[in-house]
Amino acid sequence: MSLLFNSYPLARSVLFSLDAEAAHELTLSSLQKAYDCRLTRNLLASEPELPTTLMGLSLRNPVGLAAGLDKNGAHIDALGNLGFGFVEVGTVTPQPQAGNPKPRMFRLPRAEALINRLGFNNHGLEAFIANVQESQWRSKGGILGLNIGKNATTPIERAVDDYLAGLEGVYPHADYVTVNISSPNTQNLRSLQGQDELAGLLLPLQEKRKALADQWGHRVPMVVKIAPDLNTEQIDIIAALLPRYDVDGVIATNTTLSRDAVQGLPQAGEAGGLSGPPVHELSLRVISRLREQLGASFTIIGVGGIVSGKQAKEKISAGADAIQLYTGLIYRGPALIRECVRALA
Template identity: 85%
Template sequence: MSLLFNSYPLARSALFSLDAETAHELTLSSLQKAYDCRLTRGLMASRPEKPCRLMGLSFRNPIGLAAGLDKNGAHIDALGNLGFGFVEVGTVTPKPQPGNPKPRMFRLPRAEALINRLGFNNKGLDAFIANVRKSEWRNHGGILGLNIGKNAATPIERAVDDYLIGLEGVYPHADYVTVNISSPNTQNLRALQGQEELTGLLAPLQEKRKALADLHGRHVPMVVKIAPDLDIEQIDIIAALLPRYGVDGVIATNTTLSRESVRGLPHAGETGGLSGPPVHALSLRVIERLRGQLGIAFPIIGVGGVVSGKQAQEKTAAGANAIQLYTGLIYRGPALIGECVRALG
């Protein structure tokens, strides 16, 4: 285990003394600087191996980075160097947008949780693609997912236009594309999870993907990321629609609006999506229901509340084929990646 990985608890104390979003930006900047230096790059390198195949893709290991940490795809190689089998970046929108007003990210340390209402803050599709093109992660066997969403200013009834622009833009540069319809921080976005709305989104995306596959001579898997706050009927509707429209996999789940398990904690009343261990049980419920409805072969990526190898095991026991991390990294550091790979061994 790298000395730098083991020293993360000391770094965390300093980072947690800063505003959460400032600490987030400083961490990415520092990680990038360490990667750009050959000496520290080697000290940070980790390659835990547990090969698997999913959606026709070969993964070095089934532990990935969830979208949201690197919204602009500016740090793909540095993040991949920490030991991930796959890295997902975004969410990107067609046009640049600043997101919601600050402060918009809050720690709940007693629950090892975060609340964010960032609102798809990003530099837009052109800058995102430029960053992705510079990365070498895919050239060295890393799997890259590109996550697309809609601009806040785009009316929900025109959301499909933004997703089609996003799909066309990222398609040549992705190993898989994630359609994010579950962030709670873009007004009305979660309405796209309804039967009529999801049908109206997936049908044109399926047609566009077929045309792009013909144009580029390769099939790029498309997955949909859903919320943890769905009821059983909503989960079943989504499970019926995904294979009908050629969707290759599902990511379960995004952040939750529930505050049941953090009530009374400082910042628990902040609006936004709650992530970390409070989402774990909600995510398991969705994964279990999806697996029951979709059968054993349909790919499910589990995310939400994994802060130890034990939670990773519970995700796979519920039916997940692969796992993504985000909030657990903030509280545990990069050593969590290898711990999860070993737990699934």
Template identity: 65%
Template sequence: MSLLSRAYPLTRAALFALDAEHAHELTLAALKKTHACHLTRALVQAGPTPSGASCTLMGLALPNAVGLAAGLDKNGACIDALGALGFGFIEVGTVTPRPQPGNPRPRLFRLPAARSLINRMGFNNQGLDVFLGNVQASHWRRGGGVLGLNIGKNADTPIERAIDDYLLCLDGVHPHADYITLNISSPNTSQLRSLQGHDALDALLSAIRARRKALADRHGRNPPLVVKIAPDLQDAEIDAVAELIPAHGIDGIIATNTTVSRTAVQGQPHANEAGGLSGPPVHELSLNVIRRLRTRLGAETAIIGVGGIEQAAQAIEKIQAGANAIQIYTGLIYRGPSLVTECVQALAGLSTTAA
């Protein structure tokens, strides 16, 4: 276990005394600086991956099945440092074609009693050009790391022209991604979640499928493509997604994004803030989505389970529900890098037991 993992409980107390978004920015900056210096890099470097942890996801060889969810590093500016924490794969973004500031601050809130967060960031990012520059400057992929690039639409792009934004981003990230994620489920961009409806999703995926073929012909590679969906979909909506994903040759689904439900946190400070709720209240919601998807998709389509993982037992539950791999985010904020190690070891043990 790294020194950072051991020290994080003390560090967290200081960080939680600050505004949540300011603490987030300071943490990424400090992590990047520490990793960039050869003298201090060992402070953040995770230990060796345990035996039996490796797996394959959508044809990609992973050292372990524990990934970092998109949203923590929206601009891809901290890829190498985050990779040092022991993740089997990293996902960065969401990026939009043009830079945008996102929603007004404050827009990130802690709910410590529920070990949760509410965010209404609104795809704040520096745009595709800066994002791609950061991705190309990182060493993670060159060292064998698996990198997912998460794409979305600008807030001021009318929903009727959302496909144009996704195609622009797809063109940009295609040569530089190990896999690509279409984020159509953030609650913080107006009408974005409407893209999960049958007809809208069918139109989007049809356009993406055609562009993927053209890009594969041009670049000689065809990275897997996944769609990230919400935990708040009704059964019929989940079934529609399960119908369209394989029909359009999509390789996987990330289940799930944040929830707009507040049932689990009623009465807590900040519970009524607008935005997406993440953390333990999402765990059961995502499990329900994963189970239904797996039943309808069979074994061929990959599912990445995310939402509310704060200990190894929940990572195992995601896999047992039908996920092939997991991602964490909010649990990392509350638990620190030790959560990565804990989940990697647990899933390695699960794999060994299953074998």
């Protein structure tokens, strides 16, 4: 297993010779083929143990996969097999959508960063749920988060309709549901982080979840994913609203619009959300402030710029209860998962 994981730099040199989105699709399809073959599945299998409880859920370890890598939930088992304690897939929208025009993913290798303006490209809620139902991850004890968003064509003043449809659709298939209001690639989406807009979204979601809990006989935790570009006043408003509307946790953070850390690098001027190490300090600031405002018991999942065990520890020290990886996987490969678990242990 370690030989396969340690050979990732060789694979990366091939992948980085391709267009970023083409490499992304090739990686997922190759990983799926390796998982579908029992021999290579076992060679890739990793189960680093650091038992953790998160929102009442029992995790094998506190290192998760962030949403966005598997938008359609088509590779849950293959990704979980790499050693994650929990896997989050999506963002899914009620209706299928193509996303923004290509090219829409760009590498900044000198910063180990990415810029994407994908725009919630996905096959829609019906196909997403079918994929989730086919996966074995949950039946084998894995924890699955399902991330919901709004269609680009839905006016922002009717965004709540899309989130309610998403919550109702994914509820019976999720260990937790993430409400994504922080992608910079859907017009006006981040306005939902404002005080009145967020309250107007969370109240109907709270009521819908109560009805779904009665219908299905169990309560599914709900978390909100926020941006790294919020000022202190905006963070404090969100921190005040989340417990008021019975939200269980917060994911901090999504990608940034700031380019301060990558000025002058090739492709740094491309529009979209920047991920990777340039987001790390921004997310630490948000996490620290959230922990200060929310107290010790509220769940915070830290994400953004983790490319080593050291940064994983810094997320936890700032106040996160668990972490998620995405861009770090692209630059470091699956060995990063075990490195982070060991660092946190």
